[in-house]
Every structure is written in C-alpha cells, then in structure tokens.
Amino acid sequence: MSQYGLSFAPLVPLWALALLALAALALIGALVWRRRRGVALRGLAFAALLAALSGPSLVEETREPLRDVVAVVVDRSGSQKFENRAAQTENARKALLAALDKLGGVDVKTIEAGDGPEADGTRLFAALDNGLADLPAERLAGVFMITDGIVHDIPQKSGWTHGKAPLHALISGHDGERDRRIALVEAPRYGLIGKDVVFTLKVEENNGPDAPVEVTVKRDGVIATRVLAKPGREVKVPVKLEHGGANVMEFEAEALPGELTEINNRAVASVEGVRDHLKVLLVSGEPNPGERAWRNLLKADANVDLVHFTILRPPEKIDGTPVRELALIAFPTAELFGQKINEFDLILFDRYSNMGLLPPIYFDNIVNYVRRGGAFAIVAGPNFARGDGLFYTPIGRLTPARPTGEIVEAPFRPALSEVGGRHPVTRGLPGAAQKPPAWSEWFRQERSEVLRGSALLNGAGDSPLLVLSREGKGRVALLLSDQLWLWARGFQGGGPYEELMRRMAHWLMKEPDLEEEVLRGAMKGGDLMVERQTLAAQAGPVHVVAPSGQESDLTLDAAEPGLFRGRIARPELGLYRLSQGDLTALVPVGPENPLEYRELASTPEKLRPLAEATGGGVWRIGQAGTDAVKLPRLVALGDSPSYAGADFAAIRRAGASVARGLSLTPLAVGLAGLLVLLGLVVGAWAWEGRRGRMR
Structure with missing residues (x-):
C-alpha cells in the first residue's frame, strides 16, 4: 500500500523567500491596478519561481497494514473455582478465540490472571497492563x-490507558446465587491476658432469608461462646484471652442452605496476649548474695511490680524479742498470703526458713494458688531439708524433689542433663555446648531425689540441681543450690545466670515459646514451617488439614535436640489445622480474611461502569447447573461511540500500519522546471507584445 504527499526543501532562507513573495505580490498588484494585460501569466511565472525556490518534492511512502490485536483476559482466581465457573470460563475462552479467528486480521493476546500478590484479591487490570x-x-x-465480575483493581475511566479500545466483560456464574459471609469489622491485635477483648463482626448475605444467624466463636479451636447476628448489622463479641502469645480466634456463621461455599462463613483473627504488669512476690530468708541477683533481675524489667521482704534474723540466732516486733514495718502478710495471693504472677522463696512468721494456712493458700494455675519457685539453701525447712511445710506437697538430708559442700560444675539438652528453658544456653560447660563452679548443693517433673541441670555426682514440674494447673521450679550468685558475680568467668533465671521465670508464667511439648506453625519465605518441640527423642508425623479440607501427614526432621521441623511449600490461603496426638495448632496463611473470599456471588455490576464508558458491554454467559455458555455475536466496526448491543460485541478496527519504504521525487528542478518557468515568462512577454501591436 502506497501513500503520497509533498515535502519542501527551500533553496534560499525562508526570510528571502518571504521577501520575494511580497515583492511579487506588490508587482502583480500594481499591474492589476494599471489594468495591464498578461497579469495572470506573470503571476504564474512568479509562482513557478517561488515554487522552484521552495524545493518541492513528491513523497511516496510504502506502508504495510498491521493486524489488529485483541486482548483476552482469563480470570483464574480463587473465586472462579466454585460451582461450574471454571468450566464456563474455559468454554467461553475457546468459543471467543474461535469467533475472533473468523473475523480475520486479528491477533489474540491471551492473558491469564489469578489472585494478586500478597493475596490482595483479583487483579485483572494489573495483569492487562503488564501484558500490553x-x-x-x-x-x-x-x-x-x-470473569465472575469480582475484580478488586477496577480503575476509573481516567485510569483506562488503552486508548479507544472497548472493554467487554463476559460474566461466569448465574443469577440468583446464594452466599453468606462473615466480616470482621474490628479485630484487636493485642490484648491483656485474663481480660476480654472485643471484636466487631457483621454477617452479610446474597439472596438469604434475612433471619438472625448463629455465630460460633472458638478460641484456639475450643468453643468460647455463641452469639446471634442479624444480617447487615454489626455485633460486638467479647472474648477472654487465656494465655500469652498468639490466641487464634475463629468466628463461624451457620451455613446458608444452597449457598455457593462455606469458605467465607469463617473469619480468623490472631490476638497477641500480653501481661499488663507482672506482679512478683519475692520472699528472702536470711540475707545472702543470691537475693541481690534475683532482685536485680526483677527490678531491671519496668514491666515487673516487685513485692520483696527479707527475714533479717537467721534461725540459729537466740533472741527473745517476739517475731512480730522485729519487723521495721508491720508487713501485710495476711493481705499478701490471704486476700491478694491470686493477684501475683510469680511467687519466689529464696533460702526461706519457717520460723513461725507464716502460719500453716498461708502455706496452704500457696499450694492452692499453684494448683489453680499459679507460678512458684524455690531457691533451696542449707536449711531446705531441716525441720524448719520448706519441705516439711504444706509446700512440701508441691516440691518436685525430696531432699535426702545430705548437703554437698565441694566444688562441682553444673551441666545439662539429657532432658535439659532438649528442654527450651536450658537448650542452647551460652557455653552449654562445651564439655564440660564453660561455666564456673559452685560449692554447695542439696542432694535430692526427683519425685516428678524433669531435672534440667545436674550438679555434684549427677544429682539433680534444677527441677521443673507441673502441679495441677500451675508450675513449680526447684533450684537445689543457693550459689547461682557466683555466676552473677563473674566468678571463674561466671555463667548464663540472667538467661537461665529469665527463661525459668517465663516458663513458670507459661510463656508459649518455652513450652516443652508444643506444636506450632508460622509462615517463612512463602512456605509454612511446622515446628514440634518435645522432650522425646523422636517426633512422629503431623496431621495437616488444609483450608480446602484436604488432609495429609507431614514428616518432620530433627533441627536441634528436642526440636523438629517440616515445611509445606506454597500453602493455600486460609486456616491450616495441625495436630499430633493431643496437640493442635491453628495457623492462618496469608491475610487472616483474604480479600478474594470476602465476596463470592458473581456480579456484572462492578465492571459495567468502566465497560460502558469505553463503549463496551457486559453480558452473563452462563446458567445454573450447566457448563454451557452463550456469547454475544462478534463483529468489527470502524470508529464508533459504541461497540456493544443487546446481542453483539464489536472490536474497533484500528487500521494501524508500519512504513516499509520512502522515496522523494523533486518537482521543480532540472530541465522540466526550467522549461515551465521560461514558458510562462515567454508567454507573458508575447501576450504583452501582441497587445502593444494591436494598439
């Protein structure tokens, strides 16, 4: 295909050409005013001269027509997997490609689009922009x-960057789809342990009965409460946090008969349980270097409210002064060990001797406090096994080890026991990997026999040194030496006293990361990492239930002593359920409530405004219960304000082409130009001469 035009390359500067043109006009004007003959020929001669000086050329451009391009965006997102939408979409794709092929002169660019990055919904327009x-x-x-019409990146008309091309939407699904969904309007990220956190939720429906819906609320997989929610109205639900760390909350609305799916009937929220202020009661016996180490550790944390009192008189001192008169102030023992004992998060007795200061009922209160869920620690001194020691009070029912009565007073180096190497309280303590550990020696220990729980540290003659156990709902720690302070003072290089004390205190207060038998999961690098902490030498497979309901068993590999890990590559979005024996874990993958599943009923209305603004249209192509589709008739039009009708969709013939060749032919140079110019001049002279003879 050839196209023609003119181009100019002046032989003189433009200003000279303009002056010459003005002079010619003035001369022609004077001739006209004087009514001289031959004016027309003189004008043509001047025009020919000016044309020759402007350097005209004939331009011949050879262009090759380009085929039109039609983009077909296929929605493969999660919402397209329900009912028969995927089959309808595939059938529509095949039928559309066949119809475009019949039009001729069309290249089709198919763009597959799924869920957006970071699970932020269906991003068809981002895929379109990238594809084009x-x-x-x-x-x-x-x-x-x-698509099913559920698109989350629809631009305004001003954001349409594809020129005059019309947008047509072919909607899968069918009219009258039923769906119920639950939305978390407000979900706190943190809350105080033992306090209520308030969630705001709303149930929404498509084609539902608009009757109150029962919503079941679960905390860590266990039902916490049930509420009734009116569709379309917000409901506030208080739930108490039971422990520190992640508390996984599930909100599930009862199913709507005949609805698309129940996947969006559930919403998940993870709330981090934190303590407001840790309240610690430290009771010290006779003054000793160890109490300063404990006091410094507890006072260094601004989150700790410490109540500390010390018995200043050693038990062997003979003093006839009544005990109640020895205190510098009247200490509120009745209030602390009676009325307010349950307000403490941790009670610590450091080298305490029973001297009648605390009556037996207070010890009974401590036993009950622990069995109801409290945390209790004993740092045993030389008097632990004596008649006035704690073991022979009601607290003896809590202690996880029985003293033999022998006190070792010889150098020994604390070391991890076999179980201690796997327990999270002592595993990986700095210096523990060396044999013997790179820790300083101690010089005194109460020999004891373990009754229950686990000995994590051994001392002289492999006798238990640190024993942890559970008692009812609470926990007990027993340190069978009062010389931890040697590590704090840096004797012989010291030892990890601060880390050991911190971990022990946090284990007593049920810190989730320090549980000895626990199953957990977390996202890392796009994969779901499953972790099993156990004191056993081996860990069996973990049963996994994916958000889609698919079940499988995951084999774990040893990572550290007592720690086993497995990986689920490219997990589905939603809530995973992990279990092994009595242990369970709930792990949200991606956003806790993915945007893709918040709204699932197909709709033509979201895309209609943009489609109509570009001259396109929107059509439903499917019906309930069938994979068959009905597409509008396809035609091709030139420029038009509209490319859609009730039964047809049109493409716009763009008519684009690309230049393949270019040639220039000068028009006013050479012999031909000279002959034309001379002919006009001679003609004008001859006409004027003829006029003169006639006179």
Missing part, C-alpha cells in the same frame, strides 16, 4: 475479560 506494556495503544482493537 509493549503494545502501541493504536493497535489494540478491544479487550475481553472472562
């Missing part, structure tokens, strides 16, 4: 989107 980034807008003849 290297295509000139004038070649695009139209865009077809095969």
